[in-house]
Amino acid sequence: MPELPDVARFKQYADRTALHHRIEKAKAEAGKMLKDVSPSTLERRLRGHAFTQTRRHGKYLFLRLDDGSWLCLHFGMTGELAYFDESEAPPDYTRLLLKFDNHHRLAYISRRKLGRIALADDPDEFAADRGLGPDALSVDARRFRELAQGRTSTLKAWLMDQSLMAGIGNVYADEILFHAGILPRRKLDDLDKKDLDRLHRTMRRVLKTAVEKQADPEKMPKSWLLPRRRKGADCPRCKGRVEKSTVSSRSTYYCPACQH
DNA sequence: CTCCATGTTTAGAA
DNA sequence: CTTCTAAACATGGA
Numbered sequence: 001m002p003e004l005p006d007v008a009r010f011k012q013y014a015d016r017t018a019l020h021h022r023i024e025k026a027k028a029e030a031g032k033m034l035k036d037v038s039p040s041t042l043e044r045r046l047r048g049h050a051f052t053q054t055r056r057h058g059k060y061l062f063l064r065l066d067d068g069s070w071l072c073l074h075f076g077m078t079g080e081l082a083y084f085d086e087s088e089a090p091p092d093y094t095r096l097l098l099k100f101d102n103h104h105r106l107a108y109i110s111r112r113k114l115g116r117i118a119l120a121d122d123p124d125e126f127a128a129d130r131g132l133g134p135d136a137l138s139v140d141a142r143r144f145r146e147l148a149q150g151r152t153s154t155l156k157a158w159l160m161d162q163s164l165m166a167g168i169g170n171v172y173a174d175e176i177l178f179h180a181g182i183l184p185r186r187k188l189d190d191l192d193k194k195d196l197d198r199l200h201r202t203m204r205r206v207l208k209t210a211v212e213k214q215a216d217p218e219k220m221p222k223s224w225l226l227p228r229r230r231k232g233a234d235c236p237r238c239k240g241r242v243e244k245s246t247v248s249s250r251s252t253y254y255c256p257a258c259q260h
Numbered sequence: 261c262t263c264c265a266t267g268t269t270t271a272g273a274a
Numbered sequence: 275c276t277t278c279t280a281a282a283c284a285t286g287g288a
Contacts, residue, residue, distance in 0.1 A: 001266050002266065002267085003266060003267095006266075032283080032284095059266095059267080074267085074268090075266090075267085076266090076267055076268080077265065077266055077267050077268095078265085078266085078267095078284095078285085078286090093285090110284095111284085111285060111286065112265085112267095112283085112284050112285050112286080113283080113284055113285080114267055114268075114283070114284070114285095115267085116268090150276095151276085151277095152276075152277075153276075153277060153278085154277090154278090157277080157278080160267095162267090162268085169266055169267070170265095170266055170267085171266050172266085215266095229266095248278080248279095249278075249279060249280070250267095251264080251265080
């Protein structure tokens, strides 16, 4: 689930629920999800503080504490947030649990433990250390073309490369290329300036629409591939069928009739 | 039991 | 240096 639009939803969710409540207690599960911080240190650094604001960069969510430090969350393939009353049991697979002073709790949930939890002094520095490129929604047409300069990889691999642009994953790379009418396997050096500008506009439109629709497949326009990521499903825009193949070592869905 | 899964990292090969 | 592939991570769902 967690690509740029999903993490944008988590940010809105955190803004609505988790800001300005003192954290009375934090409980972190030990394990590899914690990056460069022990459970006890993380718990101590959160306890007694409140979140004051949030930021998103690519697939990362940052929550600022009132001492100026930031909690950094990456959601892997199965991560999400849940806010609930203290009378309810924490969800299964809760890896970090925050108990606020308003009798509510915030859980960071991750079934497969592929996400990451860290502390940082500054989100931009953190993103740079992780080798992340600019957030995909901050990239303008000129920057987009520059990122393509001299590259020869497949379009899909390029769109998903977090060191070039951060935020696009397997699902939205397919969605963008579907709307652009380009096969995911096509090579970057096949595209001219006009193609790149069109692809840039398509990327922005797809990501912005997905953020508006809170990354909910049910709410996406009828013309979207997202709810039909199954081999043999009806193409949403022609009489053809959705095909599945492997591109960039990932399952890839596309319409051979609409995309060239 | 087998295969697959919205991510990232790493090793090795071309 | 760039690109691609496979494997590993950890775990459940179909």
